[in-house]
Amino acid sequence: MAIHTVPVQRVTIVAESLLEERLLKDLEAAGARGYTLTAARGAGARGVRSSEWEGGNVRIETLVSDAVAQRLLERLAEAYFPHYAVVAWVETVEVVRGDRYV
Amino acid sequence: MEFGAALAANLTSPPVLAFALGFLATALGAELKLHEALYDALSVYLLLAIGLKGGVAISVAEAGALLWPALAALALGTAIPLWCYAVLRRLLRLGAADSGALAAHYGSVSAVTFVAALQFLAARGVPAEGFLPALVALLEVPAIVVAIALARAGGAAGGGGGLREALHEVVFGRSVVLLVGGLAIGVLTGERGYAAVKPLFSDLFLGALVLFLLELGVVAARRRGDLRRAGAPLVAFAVIAPIVHAALASLLGPLVGLSPGGTMVFATLAASASYIAAPAAVRLALPEASPSLYLASSLVVTFPFNLALGLPLYDAFARLAHRLLG
Numbered sequence: 001m002a003i004h005t006v007p008v009q010r011v012t013i014v015a016e017s018l019l020e021e022r023l024l025k026d027l028e029a030a031g032a033r034g035y036t037l038t039a040a041r042g043a044g045a046r047g048v049r050s051s052e053w054e055g056g057n058v059r060i061e062t063l064v065s066d067a068v069a070q071r072l073l074e075r076l077a078e079a080y081f082p083h084y085a086v087v088a089w090v091e092t093v094e095v096v097r098g099d100r101y102v
Numbered sequence: 103m104e105f106g107a108a109l110a111a112n113l114t115s116p117p118v119l120a121f122a123l124g125f126l127a128t129a130l131g132a133e134l135k136l137h138e139a140l141y142d143a144l145s146v147y148l149l150l151a152i153g154l155k156g157g158v159a160i161s162v163a164e165a166g167a168l169l170w171p172a173l174a175a176l177a178l179g180t181a182i183p184l185w186c187y188a189v190l191r192r193l194l195r196l197g198a199a200d201s202g203a204l205a206a207h208y209g210s211v212s213a214v215t216f217v218a219a220l221q222f223l224a225a226r227g228v229p230a231e232g233f234l235p236a237l238v239a240l241l242e243v244p245a246i247v248v249a250i251a252l253a254r255a256g257g258a259a260g261g262g263g264g265l266r267e268a269l270h271e272v273v274f275g276r277s278v279v280l281l282v283g284g285l286a287i288g289v290l291t292g293e294r295g296y297a298a299v300k301p302l303f304s305d306l307f308l309g310a311l312v313l314f315l316l317e318l319g320v321v322a323a324r325r326r327g328d329l330r331r332a333g334a335p336l337v338a339f340a341v342i343a344p345i346v347h348a349a350l351a352s353l354l355g356p357l358v359g360l361s362p363g364g365t366m367v368f369a370t371l372a373a374s375a376s377y378i379a380a381p382a383a384v385r386l387a388l389p390e391a392s393p394s395l396y397l398a399s400s401l402v403v404t405f406p407f408n409l410a411l412g413l414p415l416y417d418a419f420a421r422l423a424h425r426l427l428g
Contacts, residue, residue, distance in 0.1 A: 018385050022267075083259075083389035 006098025009069040013060045013076065014040055015086040020058050026079070027062055030071040033101060035062040046085040057085070063095060065102035104421075108226070108414035115225065117218055118409055120312045124319020125406075129326065136317045144314045145378075149213060149280035151303040151310075152220075152235045156281075157288015158296045159232015168233045170358035171368065175240040178354070178372050182347055183209035183249035189343075191256070194335050196395075202253020203384045203391035204336075207400045208343055209245025210376035211238055213277050214318065215408050217311060219370035222413045223363045230363035234371075239281045241371055246272050246380055250387045258388050268387035275379045315409075322406065328398035336395065340403035344373035344412060352419035356427040366420035373408055373416060375400035 011032075015023060017039070027035055040059040064072070069090050080086040095101060112118060127134050136144075160168070183205035190201035216238050223230050250268055272278065288296065296303075329337065351372035355365025377400045384391060 016385075018382060 003096055005094035005096055007092050008063050008095050008098060008101045009066055010091050010093045011062050011064060011069050011072050011088065012091075013072075013086065013088045014042065014057055015060070015080065016084060017056045017058045019080065019084060019086070020060075022079075023058075023060060026075050027060070027072065030064075030075060031068040032062040032064050032072070035060050037061075044085065044087060063093070063101040068102075105414055105418045108222075108417055109411070111225065112222060112414050113410060115221070116308065116312045117221065117315045121315040121319040121322075121406065121409060124316040125323040126319075128320045128323035134316065134320050136313070136320075141314075141317050144310055144317070145276065146280060147303075147310055148217060148307075148314060149277055150284045151307050152213070152217060152238075153281040153284015153286075154288040154296065154299070154303055155284075156232055156235030157285040158291070158293055159288075160236070160285065161289045161292045163232055167231070167359065168236065171231075171233070171237060171360055171364070172240055174351075174354045174358045174368070175237045175371075176244060178347075178351060179209055179241045179244040180248055182372065183245045183252065186343060187249060187252045187256075190339070194339060196336075197258070197390070198253045198256030199258035199388045199390035200392060200395055202249045202256065202258055203388050203396045204339075204399065205252065206246045206249035206384050207375045207377070207380045207396050208347070208404075209241075209249055210380045211241045211371050212374035212376055212400075212405060212408075213238055213281070213378070214311075214314065215374035215405065215412075216367065216371055218315075218409055219367045219413055219416075221308060221311065222417065223366060228363040228366075229361065230367050231361060234364060234367050235281055236285060237368065237371060239278050239285075242278055242376065242379055243272055246376075246383050250384070253388050253391075259390055265387055268383040271383040271386055272379050275382065277379050318401075318405070322402050325394075325397055325402050328394035329402055331392075331394050332398045332403075336399050337403055340375075340399040341407055344375070344404055344408055345415070348373040348412065348416045348419055352416065352423040353427070355420060356424050362420050362424045362428075365423060366417045369416040369419055370408065370413065373404075373412055375404045377401040377405065 013023060024035070038059045040057040042057060073088060073090065076086060076088050124134055186205040186208045187201050190196045190204055191198070220230065247269060250265055254265070348369040351369040352365055355368050360368055377397060381393065381397060384396065385393065
């Protein structure tokens with residue numbers, strides 16, 4: 001018996017950890033109902049960000065509807081992309097109990 | 103010559119040599135980085151230890167002695183960013199955001215440089231006022247606020263959160279909370295209470311400082327590449343500004359009733375540039391400012407300069423000022 005799954009959007013944001021609190025507020029404001037946050041290290045257009053000294057990075061993942069994903073990306077583009085080290089991407093994923101996320 | 107002897111003794115002190123070891127080893131490719139959790143714990147330990155010791159000293163001193171030095175600290179903390187900002191904008195032709203960011207760093211203080219100054223005096227048996235840690239907390243806050251406000255007035259764009267968020271970052275940042283909290287505990291518990299925690303917070307202090315400076319050497323070495331981006335004029339600023347600030351504070355010291363030792367520490371505080379509280383606040387409030395500029399100048403140039411050459415120099419300044427004005 002196959003378990004029933006529903007497609008939702010997974011938005012992943014990797015950002016300098018200084019922005020953690022701000023981003024979580026934005027997530028809530030956009031309508032996300034939960035998130036997973038992990039410490040991250042890596043390199044990108046704004047250079048290697050690997051030590052706690054520079055603040056390190058956080059990786060925030062959230063499962064949301066198309067509309068919420070759009071609102072989140074718009075917010076990131078407006079408030080963070082110009083000056084902060086922030087990367088974000090969206091994927092469609094299959095989840096069980098889809099009503100929990102959208 | 104007294105300065106020469108002090109310089110030689112300072113250059114061969116364990117904290118300075120540990121910084122040099124961390125820097126050189128990392129520059130040569132060795133992997134010395136301390137675990138993040140240990141670095142965190144060490145910084146909490148050092149700040150709380152300074153606060154506690156200061157609080158105990160205040161508990162046995164008369165309260166009035168603190169007033170004039172505190173006012174002098176507030177005045178310097180407000181004045182330093184003003185002229186730094188003007189010099190950086192006009193002379194070095196930096197943008198509003200970068201000028202404000204650097205002014206915030208140079209007006210604010212480095213707690214580790216402060217500790218190194220206390221150790222420098224302790225090694226020579228020179229006494230210094232116990233309330234000096236309170237001045238660290240006083241100097242930290244106004245400079246950052248003034249500098250950020252200047253940059254905003256000069257046209258720098260704010261981050262999403264702005265000045266209030268930056269202020270929160272400074273006032274409730276680790277250094278101010280632990281220093282002020284430690285002072286309060288020290289005042290409340292007094293000498294009797296301190297005796298119980300002295301083995302941890304006093305006897306082991308210098309050893310912990312050595313470990314912390316080893317780590318700072320590693321971080322500074324990793325940042326050394328940013329110096330090229332900073333350029334010669336900013337490197338010159340990062341050496342000249344501390345000397346000017348220390349000279350000013352040395353003249354103020356005797357006038358507000360500080361001892362020669364206290365004046366030396368006050369001068370070192372004025373000379374030092376923050377690289378813990380200020381970067382976080384500036385990143386939030388002035389996101390356009392380049393972190394490589396302010397971290398390279400405060401951490402890679404000013405901090406080692408103060409640690410190695412500044413301490414004996416500011417000691418000479420303080421003694422000279424006391425001879426002239428005392």
